[in-house]
Amino acid sequence: MILAFGAILFWVLAWWANIRLANSTLADTRFGMAAVPILFGVTLLVLWEGLVRGLSVPGVILPPPSMIAARFAASTSILWADFRQTFIKGALSGYVIGVGAAFAMAIAVDRYEFLRRGLLPVGSFIAALPVIGTAPILVMWFGFDWQSKAAVVVVMVFFPVLVNTVQGLTSAERIQRDLMTTYAAGYWQTLWKLRLPSALPFIFNGLKIATTLALIGAIVAEFFGSPIVGMGFRISTSVGQLALDMVWAEIAVAALAGSAFYGLVALAERLLTFWHPSQRRQKT
Amino acid sequence: MRQSILPVLTVVLIILGIWYLAAAWMNATWTLQQAERAEQTLTTVEVLQDTMQQDRPKLPAPHQVAVELWETTAEKKITSKRSLVYHGWITLSATLLGFAIGTGLGILLAVGIVHNRAMDMSVMPWAIASQTIPILAIAPMIIVVLNSVGVTGLLPKAFISAYLSFFPVVVGMVKGLRSPAPMQLDLMRTYSASQSQVFWNLRLPASVPFLFTSLKVGIAASLVGAIVGELPTGAVAGLGARLLAGSYYGQTIQIWSALIAAAVLAASLVGIVSLLERLTLHKMGMRT
Structure with missing residues (x-):
């Protein structure tokens, strides 16, 4: 359960960071252009991992990313x-x-x-x-x-x-x-x-x-x-x-x-x- | 338009001719083998006749497919499991449901992307990248997983259709909502229009042509999604199931008729969307 909440917390924080980044002057630089989508992708993975592990979703329905990477x-x-x-x-x-x-x-x-x-x-x-x-x-x-x-x-x-x-x-x-x-x-x-x-x-x-x-x-x-x-x-x-x-x-x-x-x-x-x-x- | 009827007819006739020749050529081997086994010698005419009417030809001749199509659509009851109309309807309903879901969500996401810069920068690159990924590969998994959760029937297939039509709509719609020229946006500013007024009166109407272009791509993709989604369910019903069952039992005529049915379905769906496009654009005064 803690993992699920942690993942959601991470998601909220990352989203907030993304909004800040997108509206700052950094957004038009190369760094900003790459950082925002990458952060979003990472957030999705963390959310996936946290929710699957936190809510103990069985692996036959949705395996967490770490398991996929290991495989x-x-x-x-x-x-x-x-x-x-x-x-x-x-x-x-x-x-x-x-x-x-x-x-x-x-x-x-x-x-x-x-x-x-x-x-x-x-x-x-x-x-x-x-x-x-x-x-x-x-x-x-x-x-x-x-x-x-x-x-x-x-x-x-x-x-x-x-x-x-x-x-x-x-x-x-x-x-x-x-x-x-x-x-x-x-x-x-x-x-x-x-x-x-x-x-x-x-x-x-x-x-x-x-x-x-x-x-x-x-x-x-x-x-x-x-x-x-x-x-x-x-x-x-x-x-x-x-x-x-x-x-x-x-x-x-x-x-x-x-x-x-x-x-x-x-x-x-x-x-x-x-x-x-x-x-x-x-x-x- | 009228100028191209003759050339198109010629090309279609040439294709039919090649088809007949190929059928004769590919089926002849089997005919000759049978004759050899029965220790008969066949004249060329007899061989040709036989290649046109085998039960399980390698390549059925066009008229065999036509007969099968007629028998399975017009002469069978619509509720019968052997009726192509029945199978076509199952595929069509999944396609339409998925298409509606995918288009609706796609439009919503596009509106979000246009109005929120953070969303634009985070989602758009992934939406574009996702078009390069063979999404269809996950179809069997989605079906099986949803089945094991207890969702069966129409929804899993519709889900794949939705997923396939989703991204074209998002990308096209974002382009469309951004299509108003700066001058037009400035004009709205001088009217002191609010953001929602700009959206309803300028952005949305301007996006309609773009929307229809992606709808045409989306509905074709939806149909492919529904057909492929039917493959792993163990061949129960639908055009995809007909294809799979046909390939298991070597019923080539059945495969070809399912294929033609799918083609007709795709062509009419795209045709309906383009008709709607014409009517809508005409009514909006964008094209005469």
């Missing part, structure tokens, strides 16, 4: 194997294939106005569908190993990337294209020097959406059948054994992998589209 540290080899199976073999290879295919398709589609008109509505229609439902079919076709997961990921990332790329390729302005014509630039030169660069912000938008989808696709596809390794497999079997600390450890891995993947793509975007208004740093 994480104790089973790094299992987690690493699962990560390799699901993320590197399944999600990453599917992502590369799907993005590559969508890219090639987008450039083909872009050459023919007729195809673009037809494929864009169909593509954006399919992008809004619950594509994850194809997982059982693809698992049936490609077997239980990582190939079927990669196939699910390919299907999931294909349409968002396609739609965004096609949209991006049309984003170069008329006057810029005319300029390329006056330079007597050929199709490929125009594509390479003008239209691809100006499509980059759109392409990266699609790529960023696709990072999350890739991980979701790889994990959910494992619910329909998998070898005895993999994040989705571990989650569904550990839930069955009520080993919730393992499930949470696996979720922590998924969260870390997901944000790292997204972060990498965002970093690449920053490097490649430094000229775009949304990336320019504001001078004060």
Whole structure:
């Protein structure tokens, strides 16, 4: 009980500190920008730990963070194997294939106005569908190993990337294209020097959406059948054994992998589209 | 709009054509094996005919799926457990309940974030970061945990749906509530409008287009959440359960029809939201 009250007290204090910080002059500095959300995150963890331990919530309902961390540290080899199976073999290879295919398709589609008109509505229609439902079919076709997961990921990332790329390729302005014509630039030169660069912000938008989808696709596809390794497999079997600390450890891995993947793509975007208004740093 | 009907139809026809070809190609192996076992030799036409009407094809032909869809929606009673309408309704109700909860909470949080700087600085980075995390992975755990606490039926699924639609709404709504230009805010100041008046008369109307954009994302995510939420409950009812049961028993036609039903459901939900968007914006005079 004392622990629960202690956690609530900590929460009140931290919240008060956050309000003070946010309204002080520190808020606009780098330190303030980082400190406030971190303090909030830590508070949530402390509150979770304190309430679970203080009210003695059974571990099969909600394990405290410390238990999850202990489990994480104790089973790094299992987690690493699962990560390799699901993320590197399944999600990453599917992502590369799907993005590559969508890219090639987008450039083909872009050459023919007729195809673009037809494929864009169909593509954006399919992008809004619950594509994850194809997982059982693809698992049936490609077997239980990582190939079927990669196939699910390919299907999931294909349409968002396609739609965004096609949209991006049309984003170069008329006057810029005319300029390329006056330079007597050929199709490929125009594509390479003008239209691809100006499509980059759109392409990266699609790529960023696709990072999350890739991980979701790889994990959910494992619910329909998998070898005895993999994040989705571990989650569904550990839930069955009520080993919730393992499930949470696996979720922590998924969260870390997901944000790292997204972060990498965002970093690449920053490097490649430094000229775009949304990336320019504001001078004060 | 009219210009794109022909191209769209062409693309759809091409997809159907590829589908038929793929069905013939993928199912032929099985047909040939059966024929070999029965020591028959089949002509090409016979092989093609057989690939179109297998019971458990690797890839059912479009017309097989269409027949199955017709049989399970129109010819079965709605209350029957074999009716797709029944399963679709279960998924839909969880989706809508979750969507309502998620949207409501999302809007409330967004209002809090816009009016409270401490909340903005603490919650916003996490709300954005949470979009990069595969939230769906926790779906089975939520279902099982809530079941063990005694919450069963609609609520656990709705909870996942709510969680998935929550963050898009928060992020979109914060953007929308912040969208009024400084000049407009200044104008409200010169009217000596109170904070609540600024909110109701300026910020809220300005946020409506942003809200609808995120609602469209949110409702699609809600449906996915409800379907995935049905997977670990041991295949009782709902479109997700149909998918799982189909994959256990190799009933490919059933999987495909559930998939098409889910697609139709998603498309009509997004369509309804965009219709509402058009009507609302038209009524508000923002778009003609």
